[in-house]
Amino acid sequence: MVSxxxxxxxxxxxxxxxKLLERLHNLPVIEIEHYGEVFNPRAQNFRLQKKNPAIIIxxxxxxxxxxxxxxYGLGGSHNYYFSxxxxxxYDCRYCFLQGMYQSAHQILFINxxxxxxxxxxxAAKHQGEAVWxxxxxxxxxxxxxxxxxxxxxxxxxxxxxxxxxxxxxTKSTQVRSMLKLQPCExxxxxxxxxxxxxxxxxxxxxxxxxxxxxxxxxxxxxxxxVGLRFDxxxxxxxxxxxxxxxxxxxxxxxxxxKLHSVSLGSFRLTRDHFRKLVRIYPEEPLFAQKMDxxxxxxxxxxxxxxxxxxxCEAQLMKHIPHQSYHPCEWHG
Amino acid sequence: MLIWxxxxxxEAKPVIDYYRLKKSHDDSAFDLYRGDDMLCIISGVGKIxxxxxxxxxxxxxxxxxxxxxxxxxxxxxGQHAIGTAFSLNQVVDADGGxxxxxxxxxxxxxxxxxxxxxxxxxEDYCEDTLFDMEASGFIYSALRFSSAELTQGIxxxxxxxxxxxxxxxxxxxxxxxxNIEAIDQQASALIALNHEVAGLAVxxxxxxxLIALAHFSQTQKNKLRVLWRYLMNRDTNAETVLxxxxxxxxxxxxxxxxxLLSYQDSEGL
Numbered sequence: 001m002v003s004x005x006x007x008x009x010x011x012x013x014x015x016x017x018x019k020l021l022e023r024l025h026n027l028p029v030i031e032i033e034h035y036g037e038v039f040n041p042r043a044q045n046f047r048l049q050k051k052n053p054a055i056i057i058x059x060x061x062x063x064x065x066x067x068x069x070x071x072y073g074l075g076g077s078h079n080y081y082f083s084x085x086x087x088x089x090y091d092c093r094y095c096f097l098q099g100m101y102q103s104a105h106q107i108l109f110i111n112x113x114x115x116x117x118x119x120x121x122x123a124a125k126h127q128g129e130a131v132w133x134x135x136x137x138x139x140x141x142x143x144x145x146x147x148x149x150x151x152x153x154x155x156x157x158x159x160x161x162x163x164x165x166x167x168x169x170t171k172s173t174q175v176r177s178m179l180k181l182q183p184c185e186x187x188x189x190x191x192x193x194x195x196x197x198x199x200x201x202x203x204x205x206x207x208x209x210x211x212x213x214x215x216x217x218x219x220x221x222x223x224x225x226v227g228l229r230f231d232x233x234x235x236x237x238x239x240x241x242x243x244x245x246x247x248x249x250x251x252x253x254x255x256x257x258k259l260h261s262v263s264l265g266s267f268r269l270t271r272d273h274f275r276k277l278v279r280i281y282p283e284e285p286l287f288a289q290k291m292d293x294x295x296x297x298x299x300x301x302x303x304x305x306x307x308x309x310x311x312c313e314a315q316l317m318k319h320i321p322h323q324s325y326h327p328c329e330w331h332g
Numbered sequence: 333m334l335i336w337x338x339x340x341x342x343e344a345k346p347v348i349d350y351y352r353l354k355k356s357h358d359d360s361a362f363d364l365y366r367g368d369d370m371l372c373i374i375s376g377v378g379k380i381x382x383x384x385x386x387x388x389x390x391x392x393x394x395x396x397x398x399x400x401x402x403x404x405x406x407x408x409x410g411q412h413a414i415g416t417a418f419s420l421n422q423v424v425d426a427d428g429g430x431x432x433x434x435x436x437x438x439x440x441x442x443x444x445x446x447x448x449x450x451x452x453x454x455e456d457y458c459e460d461t462l463f464d465m466e467a468s469g470f471i472y473s474a475l476r477f478s479s480a481e482l483t484q485g486i487x488x489x490x491x492x493x494x495x496x497x498x499x500x501x502x503x504x505x506x507x508x509x510x511n512i513e514a515i516d517q518q519a520s521a522l523i524a525l526n527h528e529v530a531g532l533a534v535x536x537x538x539x540x541x542l543i544a545l546a547h548f549s550q551t552q553k554n555k556l557r558v559l560w561r562y563l564m565n566r567d568t569n570a571e572t573v574l575x576x577x578x579x580x581x582x583x584x585x586x587x588x589x590x591x592l593l594s595y596q597d598s599e600g601l
Contacts, residue, residue, distance in 0.1 A: 004421065004436045004444070028436060028444040030421050038433050045479035048525055052437055201601040236601045278558055282532055283565030285598035290591075 003052040004028045006038050006105070011059050016110040016149075020057055023147060027055075034058075039086075039103045047280050049104035050091055060109040064118040068134055074261050074326050076165070078131040080122055084109050084150055085139035090171055091204035093284055094194075094232050094267055097138065099276040108144070112153045123161045133158070136169025136190070145174035152177060159184040169229065171206045173215040183223035188260045190227035191216050193250065195242035198234040202286060209246065213253050225260045231328055232267035233312050235289060235300055243312050247319055256320045264316060265328025266308055268299035297330065333396045333530075334523050336372040336404055337385055337474075339466050342501035343405045344372050346509040350516065361388055369523075379425070379449055379469025386473035397533035400482040400526035402519060403470040406490035406498050406507065407447060410457030414495050417511040418445035418462060419518060420485035425468035426450045432471045435481040437521055441514045447487060455491070462487050482526055486515055534561050538570040545574075546583040559590040566597055 005024050009031045011017045021029065032038055035058035068079035086107040088097050109115075123131045135141045135154070145151060151168075155178070158166040165186045178189070191212055194202065199209060219226050228250070233243070267286070269277070271293060278287045292301045299305060309327070316325070338344035341363065347353070353365035353372050362385050363374040371393075375385030382403065393399060409416070421444035423432040436444055446461040449468035457463065467485050474483045488507045490498035497503040508515070534557060548556060564570060573593070580586045 006433075028421065030433070030436075030444065030446070032422075032431075032433075037431055041433075041475075041480065043475040043479050043483075044435070045481050045529065048479070048481040048529065049435060054436070197601060234601070237599045282558070282561040285566075285601050288559075288562045288594040288598040290595050 001052050002027060002055055004030060004054045005057065006030050006032050006035070006054055007057040008032055008034060008059060011057065011110060014059075014110055016112070017057050020055075020108065020110070020147060024055065032056075035107055039101060039105060039107060042102060044102050046099055046102070046104050050098075053087070054105045056105050056107045058107050058109055059111045060114065064115045065122050065133070068132075068137070071328070071330055072137070073132055073134065074167075074263070076130055076132045078126045078129060079134065080119075080132065081134040081137040082115055082119065083138035084112065084115060084135070084148065084154075085144060087138070088140045089143045090140060090206045092171070092206065093202045093204075093277075093281060093286055094234060094269075096269055096273050099273065099280050100138075106139075106144070108148055112150075116153070116157045119157065119164065120161060123164045126163060129163060130165055131163055133164060133166045134169065135166060140170050140172055141168035142170040142174045142178075142189070143172040145172070145177055149177065151181065155181055155184055155187055158187055167227070171203070171212065173207045173211045175215045175219050178224060179218060179222050183225075185225050188225045188227050189216075189219055190229050190261070192229040192231065193246060194230070194232065194234055195239060195246045196249075197236055197238055197242040201236075202234065209249055213250050216250075217253050220254065220258050226254075226258070227261040228259060228263075230262070230264040230312065230316070232265060233308055234267050234286065235304060235308060239308065240311055244315055247315055251319045256324075259320060259324050261326055262316065262320050262324050263326040263328055264309065264312055265330065266300055266305045268297050268330060271296055271298050274298040294331065299330075333393060333398070334370045334400045334402065334519060334526065335386075335389055335393075336370070336402050337375055337382060337389075337466075337470055338372065338404050339375055339377045339382065340405070340501070340504070341374050342504045343508060344374055345505045346512050347372055347404060347515070349509075350512050364389070375466065375470075378465050379451070379467075379472075381469070382466035383469035383473035386470055386477070390474075390477040395536070397530035398482065398526050399478050400522045401470070401474040401478060401484065402522065403467055403474075403485040404508065404515070405464060405466060405487060406504050407462040407464040407487035408455070408457055408491040408498070409462050409489045410493060411460065412462075412489045412492065414489055414492060414497060415507045415510055416489045417442050417514060418447075418487050418489075419443070420445060420447045420462075420467060420487060422446035423467045423471050423485065424448050424461075425472075430468065430472070432468065432475070433480060434471065434484050435479075437481070437525070440521060441517050442486065445487070447485065455496075457493055462489070482522065482529070484518070484522060486518060532561070532565060535564065535570065538564065538574065541570075541574055542577070542586075545577055545580070546586055548583045552583050552587060555587055556590070559587065559594055562594055563590065563597070568593070568597070
């Protein structure tokens with residue numbers, strides 16, 4: 001449940017801000033000068049905030065579009081990410097957004113036009129080559145869609161830039177707004193899934209697998225390009241049976257031939273992130289499992305990881321064409 | 333532990349009475365009232381006094397797993413009726429311009445308000461905010477010891493353009509007393525949050541027993557604390573585990589035994 005709304009005084013009259021405030025009219029509104037005043041102070045308890053986060057309506061002044069980290073993406077040469085929101089409405093224990101920032105509040109940046117200008121500039125720099133813009137790096141691309149109306153602005157924008165591709169990464173079922181738009185094949189809606197056991201134990205507040213599969217189906221039927229992301233694959237004693245169950249649930253509804261891309265990777269976090277998460281959730285079994293440190297990354301011991309990935313890949317390949325598969329490679 | 337901080341005794345009295353807090357005769361720097369997992373400290377007027385009281389009481393309770401704070405008092409307002417209670421969601425220090433944001437909790441009964449902390453009394457109620465003389469000092473200091481979710485301010489309007497009751501002690505007590513049920517509800521919600529934080533801490537007694545079993549280096553202690561915290565938060569019985577560990581011959585064996593228990597426990601997620 002959202003507790004309150006912070007808004008930067010300067011943008012209070014921005015049409016998008018006014019619309020948001022109308023929608024959130026039953027919540028207390030607190031004016032601030034800059035989102036950093038609320039978002040950045042150290043004396044915040046992420047765990048407590050995550051229960052009742054606030055929404056911060058803000059303007060992003062710089063860094064609208066950034067180069068994606070190495071290894072992020074689907075193999076393209078030019079990979080960028082942008083974040084119209086920071087933090088996520090869902091509470092997935094394995095997610096690097098848990099503790100990425102001091103605050104669990106959700107920032108909504110409303111100056112979409114500034115993001116758009118920068119995306120056009122970046123795309124122009126790589127004229128004639130595909131440029132990928134990933135939107136689900138610091139947030140779930142679609143989870144707040146009824147509020148943000150993100151797709152209404154960014155899908156027509158990407159459609160208008162010939163060499164631009166965009167990935168929307170989501171665990172939500174908020175596809176209604178997309179269904180009203182003209183499909184664009186260069187917009188890939190990538191749905192993230194973990195197996196049913198991991199989903200039940202680790203993905204708090206995330207819609208059921210069945211509902212998300214149905215959202216995928218509706219997008220495919222409307223002519224949209226969709227992808228699947230099995231990332232992270234989480235170890236537990238029944239992971240094999242649970243993964244098969246997940247694939248069955250997906251592929252009884254979704255035609256694998258219609259998938260743009262499928263990726264798969266095991267649970268991994270940087271050491272600093274992992275330590276932060278252990279401090280926030282000391283009782284979380286995921287962080288008490290046997291892990292190893294490899295090149296600054298905490299992940300399952302190599303042998304266990306190899307066994308998991310090989311098993312899951314083998315199961316996956318029973319369903320999908322090989323060319324749509326993109327493993328998440330992170331070992332140096 | 334919940335600590336109430338009030339400038340004056342008449343502001344604290346409704347809380348002292350409601351929770352039946354008893355005056356402590358062991359402390360001399362500040363008047364202090366004690367109850368069950370609750371304290372009330374009378375800081376004196378002004379932000380420096382409030383900050384000093386917070387620091388003093390926090391230092392005396394540094395063994396507490398977590399402390400929640402409420403600064404309770406009266407405030408001036410240009411537009412609100414006498415007796416209206418607010419939960420502070422923004423505190424601005426009039427001298428330095430510093431701004432603080434106590435984190436509002438969903439479902440709290442009291443409406444939120446900003447508060448401007450002044451160094452001197454003023455009746456120039458020109459802005460759309462409350463006016464007090466302690467909140468910025470209180471929050472500046474309390475945030476050194478707790479997070480913004482556990483550091484709250486509750487102010488009741490005692491003075492506005494038409495009426496001035498802030499100097500009448502009995503009336504101040506009455507104004508706060510009239511809001512005591514809403515104040516209590518807010519305090520209860522805060523206590524619940526604080527328990528959640530405190531509940532994750534390692535029990536000092538079992539920890540002392542654990543580290544007495546062998547000589548641990550600092551690195552080993554860090555690892556040990558993570559393992560112990562995990563197992564103790566998973567309803568593992570401390571005495572049963574300690575009994576098992578007493579048979580271990582070294583610090584390394586103790587750690588590997590606890591690791592094994594953690595791995596086994598976490599296999600099912």
